[in-house]
Amino acid sequence: MAHQTEDKHNPFEPDRPATPAYFAGRTRELQTCLRAMRATANGTPTSLLIVGERGIGKTSLARACDYVATEGQVGVPGQPTQFVSAWVVAEGGMPLNDVWGRLLRQLDTLAERAAWDSVRQWLRTNIRGVTVGSLGVTIDPQANGATVTETLAAAIHQLSARALAEDKSIMLIVDELDMMEDCAAFASSFRALWQHLTVSLSVTNVMFILVGRLGVEDQLAAGHPSLARELTRVHLPLMPPEEMRELFDEYLQRAAPPRQAEEYVSSRVCDLSQGYPTFLQELGYGLVEVDDDNLLDEADLLDALAGTAGYEGVLPRLGAKYFDRKMFTEIRSERPRDILRVLADAAVDPSRPQGWVQRRHIAELVGVESGSLSPYLNSLMDSGLVERDPTRSGHYRIGSFLLGLYVRFIHSIGPQLYPERLFPEY
Numbered sequence: 001m002a003h004q005t006e007d008k009h010n011p012f013e014p015d016r017p018a019t020p021a022y023f024a025g026r027t028r029e030l031q032t033c034l035r036a037m038r039a040t041a042n043g044t045p046t047s048l049l050i051v052g053e054r055g056i057g058k059t060s061l062a063r064a065c066d067y068v069a070t071e072g073q074v075g076v077p078g079q080p081t082q083f084v085s086a087w088v089v090a091e092g093g094m095p096l097n098d099v100w101g102r103l104l105r106q107l108d109t110l111a112e113r114a115a116w117d118s119v120r121q122w123l124r125t126n127i128r129g130v131t132v133g134s135l136g137v138t139i140d141p142q143a144n145g146a147t148v149t150e151t152l153a154a155a156i157h158q159l160s161a162r163a164l165a166e167d168k169s170i171m172l173i174v175d176e177l178d179m180m181e182d183c184a185a186f187a188s189s190f191r192a193l194w195q196h197l198t199v200s201l202s203v204t205n206v207m208f209i210l211v212g213r214l215g216v217e218d219q220l221a222a223g224h225p226s227l228a229r230e231l232t233r234v235h236l237p238l239m240p241p242e243e244m245r246e247l248f249d250e251y252l253q254r255a256a257p258p259r260q261a262e263e264y265v266s267s268r269v270c271d272l273s274q275g276y277p278t279f280l281q282e283l284g285y286g287l288v289e290v291d292d293d294n295l296l297d298e299a300d301l302l303d304a305l306a307g308t309a310g311y312e313g314v315l316p317r318l319g320a321k322y323f324d325r326k327m328f329t330e331i332r333s334e335r336p337r338d339i340l341r342v343l344a345d346a347a348v349d350p351s352r353p354q355g356w357v358q359r360r361h362i363a364e365l366v367g368v369e370s371g372s373l374s375p376y377l378n379s380l381m382d383s384g385l386v387e388r389d390p391t392r393s394g395h396y397r398i399g400s401f402l403l404g405l406y407v408r409f410i411h412s413i414g415p416q417l418y419p420e421r422l423f424p425e426y
């Protein structure tokens with residue numbers, strides 16, 4: 001059936017967190033989140049800490065939680081528990097007081113949306129002590145930390161009481177925690193806030209979802225050693241193959257016109273993605289862009305990877321988004337490519353949680369003398385593609401987990417497979 005051009009829709013979302021209604025997979029992690037939501041709705045406030053590598057789906061999961069909670073899908077059927085929610089994104093280098101200032105402003109917006117006028121009135125009269133500026137809330141950077149947490153706690157308490165009267169709970173999300181100026185300061189401030197809320201004020205219907213990249217836990221621990229233990233940790237690993245497949249199939253069905261994929265294409269897309277949803281979204285997006293007969297076949301996959309007149313291509317897009325040109329210079333020669341490949345495999349090997357590989361072992365896997373690796377390793381370290389363990393001699397790993405995935409991605413396409421179009425330099 002012919003479709004109008006205005007009906008065209010590419011549902012893949014390579015540049016933004018998944019739309020909650022499209023969110024796929026992550027069944028186990030979502031269950032953990034749901035348990036925390038139910039506990040909160042039943043009077044045991046339970047906060048979450050979502051952690052994982054860059055682009056693994058943390059914000060998508062937090063948005064899915066927000067959606068499920070605010071759509072009233074948390075309770076048992078027939079007895080739904082409704083949440084109201086507010087979001088803060090900590091963004092690059094944001095000082096602690098700005099994060100809390102934003103949260104206060106979001107609480108005001110939340111009260112406005114819910115038409116809780118008494119709460120808005122309370123906020124207007126009571127948060128003055130720590131605010132300056134006419135455009136909403138800005139906490140004075142000099143403001144005393146204890147005053148700030150007490151004010152926040154009091155504001156949340158107001159909302160919580162109003163919400164409780166309507167049988168509602170509150171979800172407060174702080175995303176990109178690791179990006180803020182001082183995560184350790186956040187940890188102690190948050191801990192004081194949480195104690196204040198749950199112990200002093202006996203608030204029962206509020207939960208936080210804190211979101212940050214792997215490593216954020218160490219930063220939080222530096223501010224408050226036991227904070228992490230008080231949060232329910234949700235770690236996002238790479239997605240299992242069946243969830244990747246589910247994700248791909250669901251998005252294809254949502255395309256307009258709907259697309260079918262040849263089995264070869266579906267399994268190749270899932271293999272290339274390696275459980276990393278960002279890659280799958282890029283590949284899916286590219287495939288739908290280049291397809292013109294509603295059937296995704298091998299030729300479409302090649303076009304999607306390399307690009308066409310009207311579409312940039314997955315490889316150039318990923319390269320431009322995440323990697324430096326140095327990387328392409330290095331992988332043009334065989335030896336650095338082999339070394340990177342060994343380190344890339346180690347980076348995703350769960351039995352090597354930190355991805356370190358001994359130089360002797362690299363040499364064995366590459367098939368050369370250990371001594372001959374030096375110039376290559378040095379050059380790779382100069383480019384920032386490889387790092388050396390500062391605590392142990394002769395241990396190396398790839399510069400980042402994502403770089404490891406990308407090296408494997410390129411390797412799996414293989415210059416031998418599509419030489420001219422994908423790797424004109426060869």
Ligand SMILES: Nc1ncnc2c1ncn2[C@@H]1O[C@H](COP(=O)(O)OP(=O)(O)OP(=O)(O)O)[C@@H](O)[C@H]1O
Pocket residue numbers: 013014015016017018019022023024025026052053054055056057058059060061213247277278281
């Ligand atoms: N469960 C999912 N279903 C569908 N798409 C997903 C899912 N998880 C992640 N994605 C996709 O993967 C990409 C990265 O997702 P997201 O932005 O949520 O990751 P992130 O971990 O928050 O990244 P960052 O570390 O950069 O903040 C996006 O393109 C998003 O659409």
Ligand SMILES: [Mg+2]
Pocket residue numbers: 058059060175176
């Ligand atoms: Mg994110």
